[in-house]
Amino acid sequence: MRIGQMAAEAGVNIQTVRLYERMGLLKEPRRTRAGYRDYSAEAAEAIRFIKSAQELGFTLREIKTLVRLRDGGDHPSDEMRRLALSKIDEINLRIARLETMREALRRGLENCACKGRPEACLLLKVRAQTKQ
Numbered sequence: 001m002r003i004g005q006m007a008a009e010a011g012v013n014i015q016t017v018r019l020y021e022r023m024g025l026l027k028e029p030r031r032t033r034a035g036y037r038d039y040s041a042e043a044a045e046a047i048r049f050i051k052s053a054q055e056l057g058f059t060l061r062e063i064k065t066l067v068r069l070r071d072g073g074d075h076p077s078d079e080m081r082r083l084a085l086s087k088i089d090e091i092n093l094r095i096a097r098l099e100t101m102r103e104a105l106r107r108g109l110e111n112c113a114c115k116g117r118p119e120a121c122l123l124l125k126v127r128a129q130t131k132q
Contacts, residue, residue, distance in 0.1 A: 006039040010047035017047070023060060025050055025067055057087055 007014045020026045026046055029037040046067070053063045062083060069076035114121040 001039050001041075003037050003039065006044050006047075010044040011051065012047055017043075020047065020050060023064060025060065025064055057091060058083075062087075 001009070003014050003017055007017050010017070017026070021028065026043055029039045029043060032038050049070075050060075050063050050067075053066055054060075058066065065083065066080065069079050112121070
């Protein structure tokens with residue numbers, strides 16, 4: 001199938017397909033006599049795998065490792081497990097940071113004394129300080 005059809009089937013745009021090819025996330029497709037890319041159904045499945053991994057928080061660089069492991073290698077399940085555990089640690093750190101941010105905002109709102117005066121607003125003061 002041609003690139004447009006394959007991209008539509010995989011739920012991405014043509015530029016995404018080309019990016020994944022350049023990055024080595026997709027195998028180079030065979031070419032027709034006219035020079036057009038001719039993708040197999042496996043290419044669309046590979047893109048769906050990439051998109052699923054992105055939804056789990058993996059970067060394209062990490063996904064390249066996952067693709068390499070999926071396509072073969074020594075002890076791929078051990079390495080995939082290590083990558084998944086590392087991603088869980090990263091997610092837990094992000095969650096902790098978000099909870100800290102939420103708590104700071106909540107405390108700021110509880111202690112708000114601006115009474116509709118923008119110049120007294122804690123959040124506006126923080127924004128002004130970060131611009132300097």
